[in-house]
Amino acid sequence: MNALAATNRNFRQAARILGLDSKIEKSLLIPFREIKVECTIPKDDGTLVSYVGFRVQHDNARGPMKGGIRYHPEVDPDEVNALAQLMTWKTAVADIPYGGAKGGIGCNPKDLSVSELERLTRVFTQKIHDLIGVNTDVPAPDMGTNAQDLGGSLGREAATGRGVVYATEALLAEYGKHVKDLTFAIQGFGNVGAWAGKLIHERGGKVVAVSDITGAVKNPNGLDIPALLSHKEKTGKLIDFAGADVMNSDELLTHECDVLIPCALGGVLNRENADNVKAKFIIEAANHPTDPDADEILSKKGVVILPDIYANAGGVTVSYFEWVQNIQGFMWDEEKVNRELKKYMTRAFHNLKGMCHSHNCNLRMGAFTLGVNRVARATQLRGWEA
Ligand SMILES: NC(=O)C1=CN([C@@H]2O[C@H](COP(=O)(O)OP(=O)(O)OC[C@H]3O[C@@H](n4cnc5c(N)ncnc54)[C@H](O)[C@@H]3O)[C@@H](O)[C@H]2O)C=CC1
Numbered sequence: 472m473n474a475l476a477a478t479n480r481n482f483r484q485a486a487r488i489l490g491l492d493s494k495i496e497k498s499l500l501i502p503f504r505e506i507k508v509e510c511t512i513p514k515d516d517g518t519l520v521s522y523v524g525f526r527v528q529h530d531n532a533r534g535p536m537k538g539g540i541r542y543h544p545e546v547d548p549d550e551v552n553a554l555a556q557l558m559t560w561k562t563a564v565a566d567i568p569y570g571g572a573k574g575g576i577g578c579n580p581k582d583l584s585v586s587e588l589e590r591l592t593r594v595f596t597q598k599i600h601d602l603i604g605v606n607t608d609v610p611a612p613d614m615g616t617n618a619q620d621l622g623g624s625l626g627r628e629a630a631t632g633r634g635v636v637y638a639t640e641a642l643l644a645e646y647g648k649h650v651k652d653l654t655f656a657i658q659g660f661g662n663v664g665a666w667a668g669k670l671i672h673e674r675g676g677k678v679v680a681v682s683d684i685t686g687a688v689k690n691p692n693g694l695d696i697p698a699l700l701s702h703k704e705k706t707g708k709l710i711d712f713a714g715a716d717v718m719n720s721d722e723l724l725t726h727e728c729d730v731l732i733p734c735a736l737g738g739v740l741n742r743e744n745a746d747n748v749k750a751k752f753i754i755e756a757a758n759h760p761t762d763p764d765a766d767e768i769l770s771k772k773g774v775v776i777l778p779d780i781y782a783n784a785g786g787v788t789v790s791y792f793e794w795v796q797n798i799q800g801f802m803w804d805e806e807k808v809n810r811e812l813k814k815y816m817t818r819a820f821h822n823l824k825g826m827c828h829s830h831n832c833n834l835r836m837g838a839f840t841l842g843v844n845r846v847a848r849a850t851q852l853r854g855w856e857a
């Protein structure tokens with residue numbers, strides 16, 4: 472099942488649990504607007520190359536649409552659509568005054584020079600310029616993009632990983648557990664994975680395995696994450712790190728650990744590997760890492776899954792703080808950003824748990840019902856006039 476079919480399925484299940492009116496259900500499923508543009512740029516050697524860029528604006532009932540722009544060779548319209556819808560529920564779960572959107576360009580940023588990337592970002596922005604803006608649709612970084620492409624507030628770079636750790640702490644507290652006593656495996660060591668790993672390491676948690684596109688490394692006594700980060704900075708790779716053994720990347724997700732944190736692509740947990748997962752907790756730092764087959768298998772095994780639309784909401788929450796600071800012309804220090812982020816993540820966790828209790832459902836449906844209910848209510852209050 473592709474990401475869109477899976478996301479629609481979760482949405483429909485939440486709509487059923489909430490007893491949502493069928494007309495509202497239908498209107499929430501259809502995206503507000505889908506944009507597809509051709510982006511042609513001259514490469515550094517003068518030859519022309521063309522890419523396809525997408526921006527899907529899913530819903531604006533609760534405020535301007537918000538979501539990242541992804542540069543990845545596998546970007547496809549259905550996936551961007553699913554990710555835009557997930558943003559609508561995510562901003563509602565975080566209770567920030569936004570709707571949802573997502574964008575992507577089907578390219579491999581590693582094959583492009585900094586100036587080629589700049590040209591591509593400028594062409595894409597120019598093509599969608601009239602349809603985005605501070606009160607309509609506010610882009611941000613995602614996979615393959617960073618502050619160089621899209622800018623940010625103090626604390627924004629670390630925000631998703633930091634939010635993942637606050638979310639993990641809130642979940643573990645329910646089970647009387649602490650980061651410092653547990654082992655972690657992290658798939659993806661880019662913005663989100665590296666920050667999550669660093670903050671877990673600072674709290675005394677043992678990160679026993681890490682992977683990225685270049686390979687995977689493990690150490691049962693815990694990897695020295697700051698040293699691994701500087702090794703990666705110097706060599707561009709995880710492997711050949713003195714404090715670790717190399718492992719097969721495919722085994723990362725089924726590696727022995729207490730907590731698994733996928734921080735890379737969607738759909739990585741599926742019927743092929745779900746039964747072999749050893750972790751007791753999965754924190755969905757990536758968007759849509761668990762497909763519906765895996766969801767079912769893992770829940771039968773008693774694995775607790777903290778869903779993406781809550782677990783990785785720290786990034787968009789700090790993007791909201793950034794928007795607020797820009798509007799007010801008043802910059803916060805990083806300590807305030809982090810303190811407010813923790814407040815939002817903790818409050819969202821308790822709201823989500825409240826929905827699980829009210830509707831006797833798991834954490835994913837707790838998050839979906841929380842988000843969908845807030846958006847449906849805003850839709851009803853606003854009415855259907857443009
Ligand atoms: N950057 C942000 O603020 C947010 C990101 N996310 C999600 O988190 C995930 C990661 O995003 P970023 O860290 O921003 O991207 P990034 O581009 O900074 O890092 C992605 C990482 O995944 C690795 N990777 C790619 N393919 C892989 C594979 N097949 N096996 C293992 N590792 C692989 C890359 O090598 C890289 O280390 C995505 O799903 C994104 O949508 C979610 C919320 C906000």
Ligand SMILES: O=C(O)CCC(=O)C(=O)O
Nearest residue numbers: 538539611613786787790
């Ligand atoms: O910071 C943002 O506006 C968007 C973050 C994002 O794309 C995501 O949460 O998946």
